[in-house]
Amino acid sequence: MHYTNLFHQFFLRISPDTGWVLQLVHCSRGLVLDELETALKQSHITDPDTCLFQLQLLGLVLRSQDGWKPTWHGIGVSNWRVHLLFAKGDLVSEPRDSENGHHLGPDCDIYRPTLFSPGYCWCCRPRHAHKSEFLKAAEELLRAPFSKAKTRLAPRSHSKKTPDPKP
Numbered sequence: 042m043h044y045t046n047l048f049h050q051f052f053l054r055i056s057p058d059t060g061w062v063l064q065l066v067h068c069s070r071g072l073v074l075d076e077l078e079t080a081l082k083q084s085h086i087t088d089p090d091t092c093l094f095q096l097q098l099l100g101l102v103l104r105s106q107d108g109w110k111p112t113w114h115g116i117g118v119s120n121w122r123v124h125l126l127f128a129k130g131d132l133v134s135e136p137r138d139s140e141n142g143h144h145l146g147p148d149c150d151i152y153r154p155t156l157f158s159p160g161y162c163w164c165c166r167p168r169h170a171h172k173s174e175f176l177k178a179a180e181e182l183l184r185a186p187f188s189k190a191k192t193r194l195a196p197r198s199h200s201k202k203t204p205d206p207k208p
């Protein structure tokens with residue numbers, strides 16, 4: 042896959058363990074430092090301190106009095122990482138330059154679904170808030186009666202093997 046977004050460039054530079062640490066920092070917002078460090082120690086990650094140091098050098102996390110926090114880019118990389126994990130190798134939609142999947146992005150007409158937040162676009166708006174989806178829904182409604190009639194009139198083939206019903 043050839044992805045061009047900035048988060049992918051970061052994703053390629055960090056190890057899988059560092060990616061997990063970033064996700065943990067991202068998901069644990071609100072946890073105090075002690076709690077986060079305990080969670081890191083209990084994880085399978087062998088050297089979380091080195092991972093945090095690398096993330097800090099890349100500008101993906103910040104350490105404050107309260108603990109570790111992801112930066113705007115860190116949130117984007119964390120979201121992109123989860124997006125790719127859920128995609129399981131399928132081609133997925135990419136964020137635009139000013140989007141990280143968490144903060145509201147600029148106006149957007151083309152729905153680009155996120156796998157880390159189903160039903161939402163990289164711009165952080167729900168699917169129905171996109172003109173492209175409104176038009177698609179309208180087209181589907183217009184086509185629906187004709188496609189149903191076509192299916193009913195089409196001769197049925199019994200030679201095709203039908204898939205087993207799901208358990």
Ligand SMILES: [Zn+2]
Pocket residue numbers: 149150151152153162163164165166171
């Ligand atoms: Zn959008």
